[in-house]
Amino acid sequence: DIVMTQSPDSLAVSLGERATINCKSSLTLFYSSNNKNYLAWFQQKPGQPPKVLINWASMRESGVPDRFSGSGSGTDFTLTISSLQAEDVAVYYCQQYYNAPLTFGGGTKVEI
């Protein structure tokens, strides 16, 4: 199984400041035949289902504010919130979909 290691476990950031979350996979998530990294980032607020923010490591989902960005390739990935807003308080997860079983990072709790 691909192990996803996410850091930090929690993060306190001032409003308007940058938040950076890291995710490392135990195997490459890059598929050379289509030049894509099979990694997603999603946000989860209490009592709500996961909301996918980023697919293919760096492609923002429709409607996601551009303060959210994803970067990285291979085994190392980063989610950046460029200017934290109050509504961004949530738990963020990375997920690999390179192969089964789908696996997840342990989550990062972002607080103000």
Add this chain to the structure above:
Amino acid sequence: EVQLVESGGGLVKPGGSLTLSCAASGFPFTNAWMNWVRQTPGKGLEWVGRIKTNADGGTSDYAAPVRGRFAISRDDSKNTLYLQMNSLKTEDTGVYHCTTVHLIRGVVWGRGTLITVSS
């Protein structure tokens, strides 16, 4: 719009059975490998299993905790995925989501359906 909508959740006693459904729309379901993922209080996010397309053999794979108790099936004529759950345990309590990887969009999740296993 690519959409997955789960249904069938509820309260069930330990040892009981339940079948979940996932209605798919907005993409060619016949060509999609489909997964079930759950989020439980004890283990957080956990892959449950997946089913390949019928063209790829239609076979299913399962996570160890559910193997032999759960069964995934699909009805391509109805664009629907199923999860038959038997011999339910309290630790199966959680929200169950169907997911797939769309070739353009990437991973797509349904909102999930809640299963509570309790006496």
